[in-house]
Every structure is written in structure tokens, then in C-alpha cells.
Amino acid sequence: MNFHRFEHINQSCKNLDVTRQFYQTLFPQWYVRAEGEEDGWKWMHFGERQFYLSLNQYLDSSTVSPSMGHVDHIGFVIENSEAMKALLDENGIDYSIYISPETKCRIYVDDPDGTQVELVEYNESYELK
Structure with a gap:
């Protein structure tokens, strides 16, 4: 079996900073592992050493998330x-x-x-x- 560990969940956000603050409240020990802005969206990896949430926010509010699942x-x-x-x-x-x-x-x-x-x-x- 090639599975090592569960690493992250990718989530689109209406407001990346508000979503980060919510999870920071639940899990105060979490931190921003990496973040950036590219091609019309901001992203942040927020969590701890072994697990993180990959949070994404499109800068143009009219852009719909490409995610097909729920x-x-x-x-x-x-x-x-x-x-x-x-x-x-x-x-x-x-x-x-x-x-x-x-x-x-x-x-x-x-x-x-x-x-x-x-x-x-x-x-x-x-x-x-």
C-alpha cells in the first residue's frame, strides 16, 4: 500500500482571512505554512506540521469556484x-x-x-x- 498519511483539504472561501480566523479560533496552535497570490486568486496553507487546510479565494467575486464536488x-x-x-x-x-x-x-x-x-x-x- 502506498498511502502515507492524510495531508490536506482544499477549500474555496468567500473571504480567506475570515475563514482563517475561524479555524484559528478552533485550533490556536495552527499557523500559516505558506501563502501567495496568483492568476486572480489568493491561497493559504493553514494548519500544522502534518495537516493543513488549503484555503483559496478568487479576487473577482463574480468568479465561480471550479470545484465540482461538495x-x-x-x-x-x-x-x-x-x-x-x-x-x-x-x-x-x-x-x-x-x-x-x-x-x-x-x-x-x-x-x-x-x-x-x-x-x-x-x-x-x-x-x-
Whole structure:
């Protein structure tokens, strides 16, 4: 098998800076790995050493994203759902909660571009956490 690791998600943004700030709020340790501007769009790789979001914004607002697919949601494993809920409350970010047998908590929020983000804390007994 040639798979090494999951590296990034590419996402078109209405406002790259607003989207970056949203994810910076959720994950304060993330940083801008690289960024630039070319051919009518700005881009940024925002994340950490092993994973990042590739955020893209077309400078001409009339330009439609060439993406043909739709991401239903992006899932992130978190360590402490109570601390995450407190952070979301503190920043006025709406969320919903879902509980399933293998998780302590699943928190769902929408980013500024309408992509749903799932923040999941697994039960300690769950083998694949």
C-alpha cells in the first residue's frame, strides 16, 4: 500500500482571512505554512506540521469556484469536548451536539463558507480513536 498519511483539504472561501480566523479560533496552535497570490486568486496553507487546510479565494467575486464536488463535513478529533464547547460559547459560535456509542461528544459547527465541521471526542475505550 502506498498511502502515507492524510495531508490536506482544499477549500474555496468567500473571504480567506475570515475563514482563517475561524479555524484559528478552533485550533490556536495552527499557523500559516505558506501563502501567495496568483492568476486572480489568493491561497493559504493553514494548519500544522502534518495537516493543513488549503484555503483559496478568487479576487473577482463574480468568479465561480471550479470545484465540482461538495464536502459534506470535515471531521477533527479533539481531546476535550467540554473545553471546545466553552471556546465556542466564548466566541459566540453556534453549534449542535450529537452523541453516539463510540464518542463522548460530537460537536458540529459551520465555518464562514458553509462547510460543516465535526469536532469529535472519542470514548477512551474506543479502539480507533
